[in-house]
Amino acid sequence: MAEIGLGSILTTEYLVPIFLGTIFLASLLAFKIKIPYTMILLGIGIAISVSHLTGVIPLNIGEFKVDPKLILYFIVPPLIYEAMMRIDREHFKAIRISALLLATVGVVLATIIGGLLLSYVAGLPTIVAFAFAALIAPTDAAIVIEVFKRVRVPATLSTLMEAEASFNDATGVIVFSSIVAIAVSQGALLESSGVQTHINVNIIEQIIHFAIVFFGGIAVGLGFSAGARILHKLMDEPFSETALSLAVLLGSVVVANSLGLSGLVAAAAAGLYFGNVTMKAKGIISDKTRTYTSQFWEMTAFFANSVAFLYLGLSMDVLRIGQNLPLIGMAFAVVLAARAASTYPILAGMHKFTKEKYPTVWRHVVTIGGMRGALSVALVATLPESEFKEILKTITFGVVLSSLIIQYPVLSRYIKKAFSETSVSQ
Incomplete structure (x- = not known):
């Protein structure tokens, strides 16, 4: 037999x-x-x-194994789209400046601070240090959205965390891709003798590139959603209209990516418009369609989230992580320091110069709640095989795993102590 x-x-x-x-x-x-x-x-x-x-x-x-591009293009976007659909317009207005600054300036600051610390304190080559800092700087949409669905915090604070995670994924991808492109153009990934220790960057050129990719993605997402809103007026069939919302997401992501823009930002903009304009406007869609569509996206987000976390687990090389614990521990400490150094000043500035006020407790939650996950793992997996990639994989896997097993329990305990039932309901 x-x-x-x-x-x-x-x-x-x-x-x-x-x-x-x-x-x-x-x-x-x-x-x-x-x-x-x-x-x-x-x-x-x-x-x-x-x-x-x-x-x-x-x-x-x-x-x-899951293709990392599948995670970036078809698993993370539905999570972002569904999260932004659920965000209330008034709550978003209350935190919109802070969320966008954390998602852009905050990620860039965390990348610079983390890269410098890893380069000068940990002794990593400059390219490795800054590439790792870029891919680990953005909080992970899948994890943050899942966590803040479960923990009991004020709705405005939850909106801030989810909006930041939805937009900053794109910033991380753009910054990381730019660093890798610069490294490749200078031969840093191709040298057999090792990794180069420096890179040359045209700051103005990179800022312009970032603005085009980021705001171009917003334009694509809003354009698709605004066009679909007109079509929704002509329809009154729940399944067809739900399919149209799916077409809007996939269309905006694919078109944005094909134009060299950010598909993740397009997904966030499309979801925010659909949830707050199309879904809530009178005479656009029926109550029945609204219920069908909401349930469909909840189920889609559930499966996408499941794929993201299972992908994380399957990607982990626990044996290699165990062999590099000192380096990973140092990198994790640097990531936390960079997160704190980028979030506290921004939120303090918002508190002082705008109407967006954040108590000290909220600032602590924002800092602790910035967990890393599938996005970082997927980004490092897209690199070609090289010594550069192997170094990044080891550090990234270790820091992501540390983030999940340390930050989540700490965040949950802190929130239970910091927020009463009364403050949560506000």
Whole structure:
């Protein structure tokens, strides 16, 4: 009798039912032991990865691998779109300047501070230090949105965190891509002798490039949503209108990316417009369509979030992380320091010079709540094979894992102590 190995069973056609079964198992365990199902999915992914690396179970881990571009273009955008759909217009108005500054200036500041600290304190090559600082600076939309759906904080604070995470992913991608492009043009990724220690940057050129990519993405997202609003007036069928909202998201992301603009920013702008203009305006869509569409996007976000966390777990090389704990610990400390150095001044300035006021407790939550995740892992996975990539992978995986197992429990405990039931309801 021919022996059937586990690796031969887990072929492509079985991946979808296995994935759905894994989600069900994680949800069941989460209900029983009161741990977020996403963290259980992360643990399952890590267990599969460790089993593959140690040879305990003959799994072909390649069958579970997800193309990092799939994460960037088709997993993160629905999460951003759904989160921005849910954001209330008045809450967004109350934090819009702070959110955009944190998502742009904040990410750039964190990249500069983190890059300098890693270069001069940790002794990493300049290119490695700044590339890592750029890909780790943005908070992860999947994790932040999931966490702030669960923790009990004032709605305005939750809106600030979700809006920042939705927009700053794009900033991180733009800055990281620019650093890598500069490094490639100067041969830093191609030298067999190692990694170069310096790069030359035209600051004005990079600022102009960033503005075009970022605000161009906003224009594409708003353009698609505004055009779809006209079509919604001509329709009165829930399934067709829900499909139209999906077409708006995918269309804006694909068109923005093809034009060299930010698809993630396009997704955020499209979701904000759809949720606050199209969904809430009278005579545009019916109550039935509004209910169908909202439920569809909640389900879509649920599956996208599940893929993101399982992808995180499967990507983790725990053995390599264990071999580089001192470097990872130093990098994690630098990431936290860069986050604090970029958020506190911005929020303090907003408190002093605008109507957007943030108590000290809120500033602490913003700093602690800036967790990292699938976006950073996906970005480093897009690099070509090189010594440069291997160094970045090790540090990135370790810092992301540290962020999840340290920051989330600390944030939850701090919020329970800092916010009463009365303050949360405000």
